[in-house]
Amino acid sequence: KTEIFAVSNQKGGVGKTTTTVNLATALSTLNKKILIIDLDPQGNATVSFGQKRVMGKLSSYGVITGQGQAQEAIVATMVPNLYLLPASQELLGVDLELAGVQNPQFYLKKSLEQLIDFDYIFIDCPPAVGMLTLNALVAATQVIIPIQCEYLALEGVADLMKTINRIKQNFNPQLNIQGVVLTMYDARFNLAKSIQNDVRSFFGDLVFKTIIPRNVRIPEAPSHGKPVMLYDFKSIGAQSYIHLAAELLQRQQGE
Amino acid sequence: KTEIFAVSNQKGGVGKTTTTVNLATALSTLNKKILIIDLDPQGNATVSFGQKRVMGKLSSYGVITGQGQAQEAIVATMVPNLYLLPASQELLGVDLELAGVQNPQFYLKKSLEQLIDFDYIFIDCPPAVGMLTLNALVAATQVIIPIQCEYLALEGVADLMKTINRIKQNFNPQLNIQGVVLTMYDARFNLAKSIQNDVRSFFGDLVFKTIIPRNVRIPEAPSHGKPVMLYDFKSIGAQSYIHLAAELLQRQQGE
Numbered sequence A, B: 001k002t003e004i005f006a007v008s009n010q011k012g013g014v015g016k017t018t019t020t021v022n023l024a025t026a027l028s029t030l031n032k033k034i035l036i037i038d039l040d041p042q043g044n045a046t047v048s049f050g051q052k053r054v055m056g057k058l059s060s061y062g063v064i065t066g067q068g069q070a071q072e073a074i075v076a077t078m079v080p081n082l083y084l085l086p087a088s089q090e091l092l093g094v095d096l097e098l099a100g101v102q103n104p105q106f107y108l109k110k111s112l113e114q115l116i117d118f119d120y121i122f123i124d125c126p127p128a129v130g131m132l133t134l135n136a137l138v139a140a141t142q143v144i145i146p147i148q149c150e151y152l153a154l155e156g157v158a159d160l161m162k163t164i165n166r167i168k169q170n171f172n173p174q175l176n177i178q179g180v181v182l183t184m185y186d187a188r189f190n191l192a193k194s195i196q197n198d199v200r201s202f203f204g205d206l207v208f209k210t211i212i213p214r215n216v217r218i219p220e221a222p223s224h225g226k227p228v229m230l231y232d233f234k235s236i237g238a239q240s241y242i243h244l245a246a247e248l249l250q251r252q253q254g255e
Ligand SMILES: Nc1ncnc2c1ncn2[C@@H]1O[C@H](COP(=O)(O)OP(=O)(O)OP(=O)(O)O)[C@@H](O)[C@H]1O
Pocket: A011, A012, A013, A014, A015, A016, A017, A018, A019, A040, A044, A125, A126, A127, A183, A184, A185, A212, A213, A214, A215, A216, A218, A219, A220, A237, B010, B011, B012, B013, B127, B150, B151, B152, B153
């Protein structure tokens, strides 16, 4: 059974793409066959693998709007076992295009039903609660919520939980929260410790023990078109995503 | 004539709210009467002044959907000359609610026509190109584009320019780009210098000379419900927004 993770948080710049790319890469080295679906119109996950957003060919846009099968659009990455369904700029138009159809929120779920030979699928969501994120939450079996350790990032968390619960009640009863990942943790920052405490008191054991520290090698990696594990394996950024992958696997096996 | 600035970039977490709050605060101390309109459903600009998102009363949501006049929803802040049109969670629903009406992109512009006694209005946009941002770009006379000095933040810039040009051609011929603000500049980061060069070669003189450095006092300030100028006036974060305000004023007066 394929596990589908939606990586989502409507707050911008909290590490959704970074977590999708690097967690999936770390898991693929533990012998899991993985697909990343880039649902962000900016295509940051696609670019993180050194690829360009698709033009004129089938992309995640074509798959979500039912114009083609996912298998036709999937490409390999430089990481063995790790595949990508790349984004295109046309994703910008999905909100308006699906506004008029019946049950628009099920489009992605339907097109992923054919994909049975992946262990895990990760969906990188844009920073909004529009049709793209709704489709991801309806198609997913699990949600991973990156939360940046900064004050402004706390405000929208309760909203996100309401959205997830609404989706679970109305469209996707099997949807669970796999976990909350604390990102860009900077121990020099007075607030980081108290924000971590706030998040743990709100989410309890859902918060992964592994914390991703702020690490300058992480934003450098995409400019080389590689996940941070390939760019600088020894860096604290790469190592923390490897630990996170091991922790996720434990949770998966424990269930 | 009131100048209306839309602070916009669909990339998440690049400093839109931080620039709106702190640039407006700095300008208000230079004897300008200023209004901040919070169009982000998370209400980060509202929270940055120590206020809560509005529930059950008129907010920016009610104003954009034509349920009430802006004057009724405007509140004072702790900064003299600086007022706020606070956000509410209901903003999340605007995309779907305005999807069925005629000319939805003009709703905000219409409701701001009555506001004549402000020198400047700043609109903090969410990280998306939906109905909220479209309304802001149609109502605005100028756009301010914060760009984070990181590789992934460059990808969406050309898209943003296309969106702005489309709005200018179809709905708002007077819309100009006031400037591009480089944010979270970290001189220790190898890439920052080359990203700055990329942005300057793409935008030329539109890029403000003042660069906002990464400064830990900036993310601390909202947890105290204050703009960084009031939280730590001497910090490099506060000082750089003061310089930016002076530079903006020069551009305004030079025009
Ligand atoms: N642990 C980290 N340390 C340092 N920089 C980081 C870290 N995680 C992410 N970044 C950088 O912060 C920026 C924002 O991260 P990212 O793009 O992954 O967030 P996002 O939530 O996907 O953003 P968006 O909301 O635009 O989709 C990127 O430039 C990324 O390289």
